[in-house]
Amino acid sequence: MKLFYPKSVAVIGATKKEGKVGYAILKNLLKFNGKIYPVNPKYDNIFNLKCYKSVLDIDDEIDLAIIAVPNVAVPQVLEECGKKGIKYAVIISAGFSEVGNYELEEEVKNIIKKYGIRVIGPNCLGIMNTHINLNATFSKIFPPKGGVSIVSQSGAVLNAILDIAPLLNIGFSKVVSLGNKIDIQESDLLEYFLEDDDTEIIVLYIEGLKDKRFLKVAKKVAKKKPIIVLKAGRSEEGKRAAKSHTGSLAGDDVVYDTAFKEAGIIRAKTFEELIDLIHIFSTQPIMEKNEIGVITNAGGFGVLAADACADHNLKLANFEKSTIEKLKEVLPETANITNPLDIIGDATPERYEKATKILLEDKNIHGLLVILTPQEMTEPLKVAEILANLKRDKPLITSFVGGVSVKGAKSYLRKHGIPAYITPENGIKALSYLYKYSLIKVKEDYDPYLDKIEKEFLKIYEENKEIIKSLLDRPNEYKAKQLLKLYGFDIPKGYLAKSKYEAIEYAKKFKKVVLKIVSPQILHKTEAHGVIINPDDVGEAYDMLIKNALEYGKRKNINVEIEGVLVEEFIDGDKVELIIGGKRDEIFGPVIMVGLGGVFVEVLKDVAFGIYPITKDFAHEMLKSLKSYKILEGVRGREGKDIDYIIETLMKISVFMNIHKEIKELDLNPIFVFKKGGCIADARIIC
Template structure:
């Protein structure tokens, strides 16, 4: 049995802070719990001031209740919660909801720490503090101070904000949204989102899960969400997407990987629907809660307004759906019912004078067409169009398909105001999502189709595990050398470290004098010269990189001079180990990087180099571990991906090499905890089948190696 059963399905509940005083939280919670009592649950009010509340015996201490208590709810001032939870622990209670505010959210972190110590001491699974509470509509439990909510359905909503939660509950009736479980997380002193997701995975009453998240405390969310998303869609609305809280660090990856980018990468890996706003959240709940799985991306659009049909077609292309090609039989039959001015194509324009019969005939023919796996019906107010009549015909179509055990998603966009309001409400009531504009309807259908794809998508760990084995073996066999290299991770040593771990690097030498530099350059031909110092991370900015120098002596002296000037101006107590003389490499520039995120751990980044990263910032992020399939997803999400595929006669780049780099960088971050950042910028990728080579490398380590 799950540890969360006591939270969601208690048989007995005690409310500490119960009262009949209007306006008090304890009174709102007590009134909400009366329904739980009416349906057979045991309810025990606790308050020293009263002998009874609402006719129920009231106890002056939780310890005086003879019965076992499954769940305790605290609605008392913050300063009394620690002692109250201590008594709950002595009583043997294992589940708690702490509604009380006044902890870390009010800078009272010490009190919250004391509270957590008690919770951990007695192993009390706890929601809150500073939360609205928990509602389970299937067990008649409203353990919250929210207003009574009776619309039972299949949506579970988990929210870090009580206000967002109450707003959704208020809009639910209009959108015909029904809920199974509702959880206000508050400060998340104990139970986290991932645990609730695991609980909901096998909950028969929950079909779709939505979360409002301000922040996560660890990366466990990813595995939990990824697992459940194969069975049930998970929708996430994340606030705080700006880069205000992002701290730039030494590497390009660190400066580019802001809070928003890392969370987006985490949600992408989790296979959740990462929506941009509250409207998107509601729209996806509308479609996922009532519509069946979408078999393919082929949809039909039926409209009485050509312009809105075109807008729908634009959205179909934008969101990756396809306008189905009507079968010959469908086309022939449509010609019998449609006026000559109507063009038989998809979108199907029934013309502005379309009546109920014309819509009905179109619905009947589309239902029979095996080329169609989704339907969008658009209607605009016209004098001859009975919008409510059309909506009734659409509901008949839905019910007919259910009777035949044929499941096809159906959505509507009745565009207008008061004249179509009743029709939209009727459709919502009967389980057909109605959107205010076609673009939103198409976007929702596209998400429905994406969920169908995600259910069957799996990553293969074979290649990842192969690289893990290689890197672990290298670490074991070269422990002393690797320690030396990472103690002074200048570019030369960083590249030697990468070479040990399977990366291709250029031919290179470290020159300590002009004479050595001239000798090395002569043996290599065309060269690049750079300062060698772990204290100068961005060598170009310091004037310490010279490509194909005409005079090796002048180049050597310039690099040393500029390096010393940089250290002096930056007041850095560092050393210059020499000048790197390296063969000149050609190829398409890419960037690969990694950093450690405090929540999700190693984050790997890639993108095309040059202007794409410096100006356009066209980079994409992934959360380690990086499998081969996951690496491909990350690469394909780049706006510049088509350049890698080859454009205007260029040959396709070796994308497999790029995938290998991403996997290897992710594994290095796993195996070497002392590495904080890796920045390979650029790496040069050659044409398909010819691999590539590391052009520049920066490794940032902790002050002390582990």
């Protein structure tokens, strides 16, 4: 891509005035391994380079244009770039949609579309490629070469990362400030980085996505190269109460978090954690198994490390017999040769070296945490130097616990490519990230059963378009259930009564009944006292439901249209109540929620989310992430419930939501789940 590997660059808006963006960009480009063409009608030359009035005056092919002119001049400059045949441009200029100037931004979009120009920006810092000394930004910092490619919506965040990087031995490949993202999106860059040999790790700073391809592309890329993301701008708007449980619980940040998990992206919660993750993945190999070793000169911190293993899905490896024999030769008799390995408080640098070498050679150990606490004879800096010089092919993480006496040693370790933490818990957490990524790489995305569901549902949709259209016209519970029944979902037997006499006749078909008001305006029937279970007098119950609905309308000052009363068979038996919901996100598409009903969703908010397509494995992961999952498995003598039924329902609902683009929200609450099978007891659709 000539965006990152241009042979010639035009800087449009170059200037001799120090402190101006056009000056800084041109100055930064002077070390570029290619041709540089300043463009500004005010000058004949800048930095001893011939300056042109327009790109059209340059008698050479231009691969990349860097545009740093006043915003109102950008359209004319792009027109000239288009006529010149320039295919890549970075618009540094600000003053577009970020300040409400949408018309100007739209004009720019039309021009680049007209000429087929691929654009980064506007309102951005620029781009870098360290491997060809391309610094097409106005940043003072140009990082060392390395394998990290970073994409950021914030120039300030980008600069901060680049400034910290040399302290941690982190090198960069490509650096991109995206700005307003009028053209090139994260997915375009992810696809490029996947094939870029100089990119080993991808880092994203995101404030919001416009990119509907992101999830699909990220899933593919994450299997080959780690993607680390910091998502800022957690929106409260998305968390406001909506018309359904799913709408109120699936806030903006919840959806992003779900998307990142499903894509296999490693998410940093804070800027500090982002730096930490970049350091871990750029300096350490991936850990294929979760069995680790711990070395410590303080037993208590070894115990804390062991506790942390339980929190982060890691195990303390059993030492090989040969390892035990070797350790006996180099450790004092008082040393207890177990894992964690306590090499005693008087451990010298030489003892650390011997113990570390032996454990790194143990085939049962796939990652190592070395803990050091400052003692009189410890010599932290010397230990740091020894560890940094060890040959190894396994992750080595350190925890030098202390302050002043270990400060220099930790700094030395970090500069030489070994993460160093103040606590053993953070060291264990670091190793766990390396193991988690190994699971992402082997995760299977294709699910033949999901494929089968999609084919069946699409056939049903094609064969029943007119019926489906009528059922989705002003949907109520009755229509929602009839639609679900069409797709093979189990629902209770029931009838829509238009009069109390019909209600009485329908009720005779069942031993026990439940009566529910049916109205498009009443979404939550309990608020309107719109449900009566097994009444003594069905006729009276019918009249009561009508009365309650009309009174609800008066209280809410809305015109309640009553379409009848749903008379259903009352479902009895040993069951668990579940909620499954769907919400359509404008970027990611159908977001599916699952949780146990009642207090679990209302108070504890014990729910899990997935984004279409939901495979069988991911549906199971969703369920297992619930605190209440043990209830589904069966506790205290109660039989477990049909987990396979729930998994299948989640898969089917994700497909159902994907097919029916007109459905904005869906609530199935409750779903009754039995030892075998289940049924949807209540359904609500919002179009």
